[in-house]
Amino acid sequence: MKRHAVLWSLIVLAVVMLAPFVIVALNALKTPAQYASDGPLALPSDITFQGVIDFWDRVGFGQKLLNSFIISGSVAVLAVVVSVLNAYALGIGRIRGRSWILIAFLVANTLPQEAMVYPLYFLAKETGLYDTQLSVIIIFTIIQAAFGTYLLSSTYAGFPHELLEAARIDGANKWQTLVRIVVPISRPTLGVLFVFSFIWTWNEFFLPLVLLISNDTQTVPVALGVLQGQRLMDATMTSASALLGVIPAIAFFLIFQRTLTRGITAGAVK
Amino acid sequence: MIAKTLRDRGSYLLFLIPGALLLVAVILVPFAMNIGISFTRWQGVGDPKWTGLDNYTRLLGDGTFWSSFQHNLALVVAMAILPTAIGLVIAAALFDVIGKRFGQRAASVLRACVYLPQVLPIAVAGIVWSWILAPQGALNEFLGVVGLGSLGQNWLGDPEVALWSVMGVLLWIQIGYPVVIFMAGLQRADPSLYEAAELDGASWWGRFWHVTVPQIRPEVFVVLLTCTIAALKVFGPIYVLTRGGPGGATNVPSYFSFQNFFEKTQVGYGAAIATVLTVLILILTTVFLKVQNRGERA
Structure with missing residues (x-):
């Protein structure tokens, strides 16, 4: 009962x-x-489906989807690469001062984007990167890699020593050891990291809102958020826009569900 | 031997170069610049004018600044404290009752339903809700249908109600995260402790409080810390739902700094707000980690 x-x-x-x-x-x-x-x-x-189609045409939704895929996909790949390199030096190389370096990455992950946004906006304008997808890709590569470095370093610190030793005796240099031994063995964790970086970047709002202003560069959340702010849409079009924003998220959720739940657990307990 | 170790370490250092360069260029330098800007008066063009601590003294006397932090506290309740408390109960019920008596499948389906809002881009969640909470929106309509029409409100337009509405939306977004993490933590809980508690005749509530919660203490700490930080940084939902209004009733430091940066072009003042927010977050993180370490050693 x-x-x-x-x-x-x-x-x-x-x-x-x-x-x-x-x-x-x-x-x-x-x-x-x-x-x-x-x-x-x-x-x-x-x-x-008229409301959905009207909204799609009005904002050029296909372009926004493509932009989001380019940005999130590039960030996910690059963030995994940078995290692996960092974690290799910190977790396996155990270079001097590693705990301080790790704290620096952890702090970088914690800092509010508000405390970097204006200088980033200013620097992007100075370097001609303002309103380019490249600027957002560079910025989120390091933001996501900061988390990845933290996650992977602790994984790599427990990497079986015998394997590294065996590779060394076989005459592999550090780069070969990384590519042929460390990366293949840690592939499940790298998969989790890839999914996280992709989805987090897809969902980002604040910095893309500031840095991407034109139709050709904006991501899905930014385009939807800006339109919503203008309050020009009627009720059915608003819900059509929300539906189009929800669908990719649910698709990712279904595709990545297993990896995600596993990954959240991996991140939660150090 | 020593020379060799040094050379070894040196070559590992090479792997750190890309990450370190990015960290310095994208995070540390802009952060330092932001602190520098906070000591100046600057419109974003021309030369910044050094004004020392002026921006900070102005902050102390600025009612909007203080109320934005009060709203932030309310959001900490909605995004960290309530989700942790409710999440513990839901996770324990799913794990303990549903998973054991109705099967793992039922538990994972229910968990997925609760977690779903977490995967939405926060801006999209904001659009969904701003439309539901509109004066002629679905919520008021629903209240009318079930005969509670008198409870209808201008949920986001009434200064008395808007903050509560925003809190409700954030709770909806946030609740899935603690549930998933706590359930994962419960997987490694020791079943013999439950049996012992059951033999001792402990009530469900007694077991929950004395067995379940202590076992997943590390998870509780992590969730409280990450959710509190997330609450202090909230921007997207405010931007989409209320733009800080009506009349500043839902303004938060993050949005307040954004307004100063890009709408009022008081860049120095915005930088000071962002710096204060950062300091607060860093202090909080340090305190949490200290307490957590002490808890683990005890």
Whole structure:
């Protein structure tokens, strides 16, 4: 009896958590006329993708998706590479002052972006990188790599010594040891890191909002956020825009779910 | 031998070069510049004018600054304290009751539902909710349908209510994170302790408080720290939901500094706000890590 009470209250909770997604989907598929007459809670009488298509064309959503993929994909690859290099030096190389260097990366990961945004904006303008995807890629590579360095260094500190020794005896230099031994063995952790860097970069808002101002460079969240701020859209178009923002996130969630839950655990306990 | 070790370390140092260069160029130098700017009066063009501590003394007397930090405290409650407390109960219920009596599958499906908002870009979550909370939006409509129309509000437009609405949205976004982490922590909890507690006739609540919570203490610390820092940095939801309004009722330091940087072009003042926020976050991180270390040693 009591068990069922727990089950039901958790089901109610799940429904509350999902309700906003359902409502958004309902209204994105309605005609504006039906929205006006029946309100936001009614089921769509005839399903139309017109609102979604209109919104897609109006903001050039395909371009935004492409921009987001280019930026997040590049950052994920580069951040993994930089993290591996850092962690190799810190965790396996055990170079002098490593704990201070590690603290520097940890602090870099903790600093609020507000405390760097204006100089970054200023420097980007000075170097001609303002409003280019390259500027955002460079910045988020190191922000995500700061986390990756922290995560990987502790993994690499426990790397089996015999393997490294064996590689050395076989005449492998440090670079070969890294590429042929360390990277293949740590591939699962690198996968987690890749997924995290990708999704976090995809979801970033503040710095891309400041640095990317033109249609050709903006990411999905920035484009949606800016439009929302202008309050020019009607209700069905707003929900169409929200639906288009939600779909990639849910797709990533389903694709990466296993890696994600594993990864969150890896990051949580040092 | 010593020479060889040194050479060894030297060559490992080479691997650190790309990361170190990026760290200095993208994070440390801009951060130092920001501190420098905070001691000046600067419009973003022309030469900054050195004004010493003027920006900081001005902050102390600025009501908007103080209220933005008060709002930040409310967001810490909504994003760190409540999610941790509620997350503990949900995780324990999912792990202890659902997982054991109704199967792992049921537990993971429910967990996925609770976690879903976490994967949304925060700006998109803001759009979803600003539309639901609009005066003619879905929430007021729903209240009308179930006969509670009198509870309807201008959720984001009323200065008395707006901060509460923002807190509710952030709680919705945040709650999945502690649940997932706590459930993972419970996997490594020692089952024999539960059996012992059960034999001793401990109630569910007693077991929860004396067995479950102490076992996942490290996770609780990590969640509290990361969520508190996230709460202090909140920008996206404020930008999309309220723009700090109505009448500054939901302004937070992050948004306040953004306004000074890019809307009022009082760059020096914005830099001072950002610096204070940074110092606060660094102090908090240090204190948390100290307490955590002490807890582990005890």
